[in-house]
Amino acid sequence: MLRVVIDANVFVSIVLGGKVTNKICELLIANEFKLVYSTELFNELKYVLSRKDFEFNQPQIDRILTFIETEGELVFSNETIDICRDPKDNPVLECAVAGKADFIVTGDKDLLVLKSFRKIPIITPRKFLKLIS
Helix, strand or coil, rough: CCEEEEHHHHHHHHHHHHHHHHHHHHHCCCCCEEEEEEEHHHHHHHHHCCCCCCCCCCCHHHHHHHHHHHHHCCCCCCCCCCCCHHHHHHHHHHHHHCCCCCCEEEEHHHHHHEECCCEEEEECHHHHHHHHC
């Protein structure tokens, strides 16, 4: 089964109703791939979803976070990676390496510019959907 790190911006798009990201969510719920996450990524997502500018309601946020905790695989990195031009993106790479991910799915240009990290492709949600559909 594919192991995938999904960046917080993709989850935001899911909550906002993005067509491509919602299809990815459906595939995740159907167990078509395994979500890999770290405490750092989980906490970032919790923070981003609760920002006032999104106005997501608490039940929406709780549903996503509970799903990640129950269906995803929590991994712990023992390596510090410092190569991203935005240092806040380094935990995504750390999680992918620790979780032996097959893909990193993101809309973040600072990550996408890398194209891959240690042979782990860094791709957009649209490209990921094309690859697994």
